[in-house]
Amino acid sequence: MTLLCRTAENLYWMGRHLERAESVTRLVREHTALITDLPISSGVGWDCLLAIPGETELFLQRYDVADEANVMTYLLADHANASSLVSSMSWARENLRTTRATMPRETWRILNELSRYTTESAAQGVSRGGRHEFCERVVGGCQRLSGFLAGSMGxxxxxxxxxxxxxxxxxxxxxxxxxxxxxxxxxxxxxxxxxxxxxxxxxxxxxxxxxxxxxxxxxxxxxxxxxxxxxxxxxxxxxxxxxxxxxxxxxxxxxxxxxxxxxxxxxxxxxxxxxxxxxxxxxxxxxxxxxxxxxxxxxxxxxxxxxxxxxxxxxxxxxxxxxxxx
Amino acid sequence: MTEPADAATPEETTRYGDGTGDPAGSADRNGSFDGYDPTGWYDELVEGSGMPRAAARELLAHLQSLTLDELRARQRAAEIDIAASGITFSLYSEAEGNIDRAWPFDVIPRVFSSTEWARIEVGLAQRLRAINLFIDDLYHDQVSLRDGIVPRELLESSPGWRPECVGISPAHQVWAHICGSDLVRDRDGSMYVLEDNLRVPSGVSYMLENRLVTKRVFAELFERQSIRPVDRYADDLLATLRSLSARPDPMVVVLTPGVYNSAYFEHSFLAMQMGVELAEGADLFVEDDVVFLRTIEGPQRVDVIYRRVDDAFLDPEVFRPDSVLGVRGLMRAWTAGNVAIANAPGTGVADDKAVYCFVPDLIRYFLAEEPVLDNVPTWRCEDPTHLSHVLANLEQLVVKPTNESGGKGLLIGPHATRAEIDDYRVRLRAEPRGWVAQPMLSLSVAPTLTPGGVEPRHLDLRPFTLQGATTRVTAGGLTRIALRRGSLVVNSSQGGGSKDTWIVDTP
Structure with a gap:
């Protein structure tokens, strides 16, 4: 069994990006559910979602208020944000692209589909009405991939x-x-x-x-x-x-x-x-x-x-x- | 070279394109082929009489049993499958840099009878064996030049000639291990070799992917008849590559220029199929004339490199000093016999359209056999009598540069403007060695699903031939089609598409 240093590094980063994509999406999903339950007087806002990944400062360089639409756009759909969901997905895809030969063939198909869905439907995730379904599909897609790899990778x-x-x-x-x-x-x-x-x-x-x-x-x-x-x-x-x-x-x-x-x-x-x-x-x-x-x-x-x-x-x-x- | 006569009687079988344009299906249901009319061309699936060719009978009967809408649904399913599988090719555009495009695919397969294919297979293997003996001769005794089979000037002026390779003896006397030849069929049904791609021919992964897609979309057809599988290719390629090293259990790698190369999809596909490492130049290094791979366990010795990098970029020590794609010292390691490179450096000398003209002579000279496959008649502009013929007939000819690939730099006389022809006249006179000319072939067609229904479209075929310890030919190859009506340009970079290619056993 041979593994190139470059491939090892790409596999490591693919793992990181996929995990980040899944956890950011789950955070967004649960925070949305929480806010829907809490009265406005609770004082819980959207800004803590920026604080968790440590993104508050970068966010404020390009957005003025941390309201729902801005925070969701920044976390889910913003290609200029290197750790947004769409960015994580496309990084993961790029990492896999260069390591495909070491992975089960189906991996590429699953990730490719997931990454396409994420990019095409990110706007749905930004709107509150479509968000739950979007998050479910992204988290489900990530789990399909990790489950597939757990079941099929040597x-x-x-x-x-x-x-x-x-x-x-x-x-x-x-x-x-x-x-x-x-x-x-x-x-x-x-x-x-x-x-x-x-x-x-x-x-x-x-x-x-x-x-x-x-x-x-x-x-x-x-x-x-x-x-x-x-x-x-x-x-x-x-x-x-x-x-x-x-x-x-x-x-x-x-x-x-x-x-x-x-x-x-x-x-x-x-x-x-x-x-x-x-x-x-x-x-x-x-x-x-x-x-x-x-x-x-x-x-x-x-x-x-x-x-x-x-x-x-x-x-x-x-x-x-x-x-x-x- | 014609198909065996069709045994079915006209009453039993639907006729296609009898020239009247009348719907041929039954009255209550319109088949997808109603109105299909290839009159005027050689059709790969339909005979001149409008009857299906024997090998295509099952396929056509099935397609005709579908309505056009049903056929379109299959096409959509195939396109979704291709998008989901990420089967792409890359295009370079000034505006967007490298962009990935979904692989263009037509759902209707192109069919050969196994009888005809057997002959083509023999012809392709024969061709590659002769070409390899010729290359080996060029870098050793040059008896074929001394005997006047090929003019010496041709060799000396070839940009693919590598003096660094003189005296090197690759295993089995084979230099070109992987060859992609382009075959075309003329109006009368004869097959011709249009060119032999010996440097880093690409397309084989699409041949394999096309089959996977077709099997998903037309699963039922594979049950009813015997279609030769294509999926042995990766094993054959690996066996060929391994046969180039004398070391036990040799380590094989694929060398790619990297993710921005237009054929990267294929490089990674082949590495994956063979279960070998896909390396970039920076993953390899040479020490004491031995090539090593940088792995997490430390350096590992490499025995065979299937390179998908052009000669010029292989080794900055010998070729282009600015190349970052290659490996410093690789040529030293190869010269010392410590690593095999496929295709060998210097192979490009035979991938020259002026050398191509002599392949039938090379077959007779080196193998003492008659060529099974013909060349397209070709005029070498370097020869003054050929040049004057070409200059006098530019309006009827296709003019090609001797050292380009991918359909670049072509003049298609019958479609060219006055100004273009005048421009080529000047260029041919200025540098005759750089050009050859061929008659405009009337390429064969096959039924293709278009926005306007099923229509004939022109096509060619790129089979792949492997030579190491033994010689093998793919079962079929990559069929490329011109998607626009009347167009003869099949390159995917210029709006061409592709089809699955079937070799079908006929009774």
């Missing part, structure tokens, strides 16, 4: 790099959702004006596709500290940061142990370990923010090491006589 390095991208992006997004949404909700609890906090915690879990599992595992009400613990570390929840990091550590363990790769494995282990040592209750907004920050920094560091070890081994590393395997 568990070879190509799979591992694709999964590495998915899991890294997933951990990143979960940490951002936690930071922005949970941070705000925890402060509501302390101010005794959390009349609608319950439905917002529910919405947070929904946007991570974790509500049902949370209820079955905890057999309790949706309650702030428990949700934070669940999202951070629940080993059985596939979108918890702990699960993602555990998977990343396992994937790295199974990739070739080449020069410098121990650094990547060590970084993943350390980040995972820390999550096991967090408090079970008493979360303040500052604590959540600090933790999310720490997680994002370790993910960024991990990304850099993987880049250097597997994607861009230039010069001496690539040509050192000891490294030649033929």
């Amino acid at each position: 568990r070879d390095p190509a799979w591992r790099f694709y999964q590495l991208g998915v899991q890294t992006e997933r951990a990143d997004m979960t940490s951002r959702v936690l930071d922005v949404r949970a941070g705000a909700l925890v402060s509501l609890r302390h101010a005794h004006d959390g009349a609608f906090a319950d439905s917002q915690w529910v919405s947070l879990l929904r946007s991570l596709d974790g509500l049902q599992l949370y209820r079955r595992l905890t057999r309790s009400l949706v309650e702030g500290d428990r949700v934070v613990g669940f999202v951070l570390g629940e080993a059985l929840f596939p979108r918890s940061i702990g699960s993602c990091l555990q998977t990343v550590a396992d994937l790295l363990e199974d990739l070739p142990h080449t020069a410098g790769s121990e650094q990547a494995r060590a970084a993943a282990r350390t980040a995972r370990q820390r999550l096991g040592e967090l408090p079970a209750a008493g979360w303040t907004p500052e604590m959540i923010h600090d933790e999310a920050d720490r997680i994002q920094l370790s993910l960024a560091a991990l990304d850099l090491v993987v880049n250097a070890v597997y994607f861009h081994l230039e010069g001496p590393l690539a040509t050192a006589p000891g490294a030649i395997s033929a």
